[in-house]
Amino acid sequence: MSNPRxxxxxxxxxxxSAEHHRPAVPVLAGIxxxxxxxxxxxxxxxSGCGKTTLIDVIAGFLECDRGRVLVDGRAxxxxxxxxxxxFQTLALFEWMTARDNVAFALKAMGVGAVERRRIADxxxxxVLLGGFGDRYPYELSGGMRQRLALARVLAAEPSCMLLDEPLAALDSQHRRMMQDELVKLWRDHDRTIVMVTHDxxxxxxxxxRVVVLSERPSHVREIVPIDLPAAREERSRTSxxxxxxxxxxxxxxxx
Amino acid sequence: MIRRAWLPIALLAVWEIGARLGWINSTLLPPPSQIATALVDWARDGALVLDALASVGRVVAGFALAAILGISVGALVALLPVVRRNVVPVIELLRPIPPIAWIPMAILWFGIGTTSAVFIVCVGGFFPIVTATMHGIAHVRRETIQTARSLGAGQWLTVTHVVLPAALPDILSGVRTGLGSAWMSLIAAELVASQSGLGYRIQLSRLFLRSDSVVAGMLVIGLLGVAMSLGLRALERRLTIWNGATLGADAVLGGRPVEQPQAGR
Structure with a gap:
């Protein structure tokens, strides 16, 4: 990989440690x-191997003790x-309409109101939520909320998307549907995605490729390339x- | 209507009949008819409206001040650790002091009159609001704030568009508690530190042994309190229309099914 993202x-x-007589907890040991x-x-x-900590470090919420994270060569x-x-909880902005949720990143960028509305719509x-722009998140079903969270991220045009078990709360039917949608979205928009899952x-x-971590303090046990055709379909599940x-x-x- | 209100109607009837038959000393507890007459007399010469306006004006002024101060101080305390360390001990020390215990100092500082009453109202309203704001902001989910930051929002946008709105239901319930406390404090202040208003009126009536006017005054105080509380509740509904979960308490009380948000908050 000559030019990794x-x-x-x-x-x-x-x-x-939270209390001084307790030992400190090493979580990530060289990822x-x-x-x-x-x-x-x-x-x-x-479970408990530090996957969420890893996401927090990549996202920049948490500073690591040693090592670094580079995006397009910048630390x-x-x-x-x-x-x-x-996040798994999606953390939708419940007080904003669906449109304002999607437009939030644009607002942070300083895009004007008319343009924000157009892009958000x-x-x-x-994500098949046309016509739901004026609804509040609580009015949407579980699957629609998932798609809204995805639209909000995609509107930010990120070079990387970090997904921390976003589908874990769904029942198995919804989950499979959302997996299909994720594949489609990913294929259409060519984003780099790092997703944590237990499944x-x-x-x-x-x-x-699947990065398999060891238990805590975790290191990379193996990176497994998945040599299935890149265009995954329902039937590839049974191959x-x-x-x-x-x-x-x-x-x-x-x- | 009559079927639902039978208990109060029956009580009023017993009360009235008891007073007329001499079972109840009507100086200590005047019968409903006498209270109604006092109320009508009070309304007829225009004093009722003037008294009510004086009181409501003070509560609006003092309460607005309390809301502005309470929300800003609460937000600063919750957002800035430096402020938190220094201000929280002071708030914790002052909070247990009942608003009426400030009356002597208020009279000393501001004399008898509107300024004192507004000050007492402000003290009464401030503490519930500042506490609710602090807790509301502290309980905004970490992931919600992280999402905003990760979507590129700076500190200001995160606070104004994410943290404060997320805490709004908690803040508004503190505001409602604060209004109740402010109204009670006002009446207490008017009893001793005022020359007008509903509290002053019932104090004056007591001096003339007009217990009917006292009860009429209490009635008006209660009704105005309910009206303000309902007004605020309506405002709260409008402002937090997005919070589907606020239907919960009504549903429990009114027997309507509970509507749950889909996931998380």
């Missing part, structure tokens, strides 16, 4: 990986629009190769 380079993070432009990376690992020092995060159209089927269905990949990840996690 995102580089995570030897990242260490230890949480200082290395890189993501190419437009690559879909899934990060998985045992990350603070949160920024080039690495937008979607076009993103809403693209190995989801990992294989979505990823170009023997798909099952093999899932089994391989499972072996790695149990090791």
């Amino acid at each position: 995102l580089v995570v380079d030897g990242v260490f993070k230890t949480y200082p 290395d990986f890189a993501a190419a432009r437009g690559e879909f990376i899934v990060v998985t690992g045992p 990350v020092t603070a949160p920024g629009r080039d690495r937008v995060v979607v 076009s993103w809403l159209e693209r 190995l089927d989801e990992a294989v269905f979505l990823a170009d 023997p190769r798909f099952r093999e990949c899932v089994e391989h990840l499972w072996e790695l996690l149990r090791a």
Whole structure:
């Protein structure tokens, strides 16, 4: 990879102890990986292995003790629009209409009101929420809220999207539908995506490569390339190769 | 209507009959008819409106001041650790002092009259509002703020468009509590530190042993309090129309089904 979009380079993070007689908690012990432009990376690992901490460091919410994160060659020092995060809770702005949620990043950029409205509406159209611009998030169904969160991120035109288990709260039907939508959105918009998940089927269905972390303090156990055709479809879920990949990840996690 | 209000109507009837038959000393507790007469007399010479206007004017002034101060101080305390460390101990120390305990100092500083009353109202309204604002902002979810920052929002946009609106339901419920407290403080202040207003009127009536006028005054105080509280509730609904969860309490009380937000907040 000659010109990676995102580089995570030897990242260490230890949480200082809350009370002084308790030991500090080392969480990340040297994480290395890189993501190419437009690559879909899934990060998985045992529970409590520090996946969310890793996302926080990449996003710039949390400073790492050692190592660095580079986006397009520039070191990350603070949160920024080039690495937008979607949380499991979605963290929609409940007090804003769907349109204002999507337009928020544009407002932060200083885009004028008329232009904001036009761009926001076009993103809403693209995630099939056209006509819902004046609704508040509480009026939308679970799947619509997911799509709204995605539209809000896409409108920020980030070079990387960081997804912290955004689908974990969904039932299995919704989840599969959203996985399909994610694949479509990703293919259409060529974003670099780093997504954390526990779900190995989801990992294989979505990823170009899966970064498997060890338990805490975690390092990269293996980076597994998923050599399925890039255009994933529903039927790829049942192919023997798909099952093999899932089994391989499972072996790695149990090791 | 009559079927739902039978209990108060029956109580009023017993009260009236009891007073007329001499079972109840009508100086200590005048019958409803006498209270109604006092109310009508009070309204007829225009004094009722003047008294009510004096009181409502003071409560509006003092309460507006309390809301502005309470929300700004609460926001600064919640957002800036330096302010928090220095200001919270002072707030915690002053909060347990009942607003009426400030009356002697208010009279000393501002004399008897409107300024004192407005000051007492402000003290009464300030503490519930500042507390609710502090807690409301402190409880805004970390992820909500992080999302705003990650979408490129600076500090100012994050505070004005994300943190404050997210805390608004909590702030407004503090404002409602504050209004109740402000109204009670006002009447207390008017009892001793004023020459006009509803509190002054009932104090004056007591001196003339007009217990009917006292009760009439209490009635007006209660009704105005309810009216202001309902007005504020309506405003609250409008401002937090996005908060589908606010229907919850009404649903419990009114037996309507609870509407839940889809996920998170």
